[in-house]
Amino acid sequence: MGDHCRRLETIMVQGCREREDTTGAISTPIYQSATFRHRGLNKSTGYDYSRSENPTREELEKTIAKLEGGKSGYAFSTGMAAIDAVARLFSPKDHIIVSEDLYGGTYRLFEQVYKKYGVETTYVDTTDIEKVEAVLRKNTKAIFIETPSNPMMRITDIEKITSIARPLEILTIVDNTFLSPYFQRPLLLGADIVIHSGTKFLGGHNDTLSGIIVANKFIEELRFTQVSTGAVLSPFDSWLILRGIKTLSIRVEKQQENAIKISNWLNECKAVKEVFYPGLKNHKGYDISIKQATGFGSMISFNVNEKESIERVLEKLEVIYFAESLGGVESLITYPYTQTHAAIPEDIRNRIGIKDTLLRLSVGIENVEDLIEDLDRALNY
Numbered sequence: 534m535g536d537h538c539r540r541l542e543t544i545m546v547q548g549c550r551e552r553e554d555t556t557g558a559i560s561t562p563i564y565q566s567a568t569f570r571h572r573g574l575n576k577s578t579g580y581d582y583s584r585s586e587n588p589t590r591e592e593l594e595k596t597i598a599k600l601e602g603g604k605s606g607y608a609f610s611t612g613m614a615a616i617d618a619v620a621r622l623f624s625p626k627d628h629i630i631v632s633e634d635l636y637g638g639t640y641r642l643f644e645q646v647y648k649k650y651g652v653e654t655t656y657v658d659t660t661d662i663e664k665v666e667a668v669l670r671k672n673t674k675a676i677f678i679e680t681p682s683n684p685m686m687r688i689t690d691i692e693k694i695t696s697i698a699r700p701l702e703i704l705t706i707v708d709n710t711f712l713s714p715y716f717q718r719p720l721l722l723g724a725d726i727v728i729h730s731g732t733k734f735l736g737g738h739n740d741t742l743s744g745i746i747v748a749n750k751f752i753e754e755l756r757f758t759q760v761s762t763g764a765v766l767s768p769f770d771s772w773l774i775l776r777g778i779k780t781l782s783i784r785v786e787k788q789q790e791n792a793i794k795i796s797n798w799l800n801e802c803k804a805v806k807e808v809f810y811p812g813l814k815n816h817k818g819y820d821i822s823i824k825q826a827t828g829f830g831s832m833i834s835f836n837v838n839e840k841e842s843i844e845r846v847l848e849k850l851e852v853i854y855f856a857e858s859l860g861g862v863e864s865l866i867t868y869p870y871t872q873t874h875a876a877i878p879e880d881i882r883n884r885i886g887i888k889d890t891l892l893r894l895s896v897g898i899e900n901v902e903d904l905i906e907d908l909d910r911a912l913n914y
C-alpha cells in the first residue's frame with residue numbers, strides 16, 4: 534500500500550520511518566550523539582552535528598509534518614522557542630495581527646521581547662472577521678491566531694482568515710496546541726504555518742517540554758533560524774514526543790469523551806456561572822468547530838459564582854491537580870488570572886473575560902466519575 538494511503542492513526546503509531554534501518558528496530562533509536570563521523574572529505578553521512586540535524590529529531594520532524602499535511606517540520610526545546618523562531622521571520626516595522634485571547638507567554642514574547650526590535654502587533658478578537666479587516670495595515674505581514682483560544686475557548690474561522698490574508702500575501706499562523714493534528718489541520722484549511730507546544734497533547738504525559746513548527750512557507754528561513762539560534766529538541770526528548778504521538782488518537786478521544794460529560798455536568802452545577810467548551814451547543818463557536826475540526830478537544834474554562842470560592846475549590850480538589858499546563862493524561866486545573874495569563878494587562882484581561890472567577894480545566898483520561906465526584910466535592914461543599 535502506498536504511503537499516501539495511510540491514515541492519521543497509522544502514521545501516529547508508525548511515524549515516518551524514511552531512514553533506512555538495518556536492525557529492524559520497531560522503536561526509533563535514540564541517536565544520543567552530539568556529532569557524526571565523516572568517512573572522508575566531502576563524505577558526510579548527511580548528519581554532521583546534532584544542532585543541525587539528528588536522526589531521532591528528524592524522525593519526529595518528518596512525522597509531525599506528515600500529520601499536519603505540511604512540507605517541513607521543526608522540533609524545538611519548548612513551545613516558546615518555536616514561536617520565537619517564527620517571530621524572527623519579521624523585521625522592524627512589520628505588523629502582525631494577533632488573537633487578543635491567547636497564551637500569555639505568546640503575548641509576553643511579542644510585547645516584551647519583539648516590540649523593542651520594532652515588530653508591531655495589534656490584538657483583536659479574530660473570531661470577528663470585520664474587526665480583523667479593520668486593523669489591516671500596509672505593513673501587515675501576518676495574522677497569528679489561536680483556535681480554540683486559551684483560555685476562553687473562542688473559535689476563529691481559519692478559512693475566513695486565510696481568505697483575507699492570501700490575496701494580500703499575509704501569512705496565516707495558527708497555534709494548534711489545543712486540538713492537535715488529530716482534531717484539526719490548519720494547513721489543509723489554507724494556513725501557512727502551524728505551531729504546537731509539544732509539551733501538551735503531542736507529548737501527552739506531562740513529562741517533557743517541546744515545541745513544533747510545521748510550515749508550507751519560509752521553509753529555508755525557519756531551518757536557518759533553528760540551526761543559527763540552536764534551541765533544538767534533544768534526541769531523548771524527541772523520542773519521548775514520538776512515543777507520545779503513538780497514542781495521541783486514543784488519548785485525545787478519551788479525553789474528549791470525559792470532557793463532554795464534565796462540561797454537561799458543569800453546565801448544570803449551581804456553583805458554576807458559565808461554561809466555555811466548544812462542544813456545548815450553546816457555545817458561540819460550535820458550528821465553526823464542526824466545520825473545521827473533527828473534535829472539540831478536552832479543554833474547558835468556567836466561571837464560578839463567587840471569587841471567594843476559588844481558593845477553596847483549588848484546595849479541595851484531590852483527583853484533579855492544581856498545576857499549570859494541559860493536554861496530558863492527568864487532569865489539571867489552573868487559575869489563568871494569576872498563572873498562565875498574569876502577563877496580560879488587567880484591562881485586556883477584563884475585555885477578554887479572564888476574570889478572577891475563571892478556572893481552566895484540562896481533562897485527562899482518568900475515570901470520569903472520579904473526576905466529577907472530585908469537582909462535586911470542591912464546588913458543592
Ligand SMILES: *Cc1c(COP(=O)(O)O)cnc(C)c1O
Pocket residue numbers: 611612613614636638639679683708710711729730731732733742743744
Ligand atoms: C503552553 C503553550 C505554549 C507555550 O509552550 P511551552 O512548551 O510551554 O513553551 C504556547 N501556546 C499554547 C497554546 C500553549 O498552551
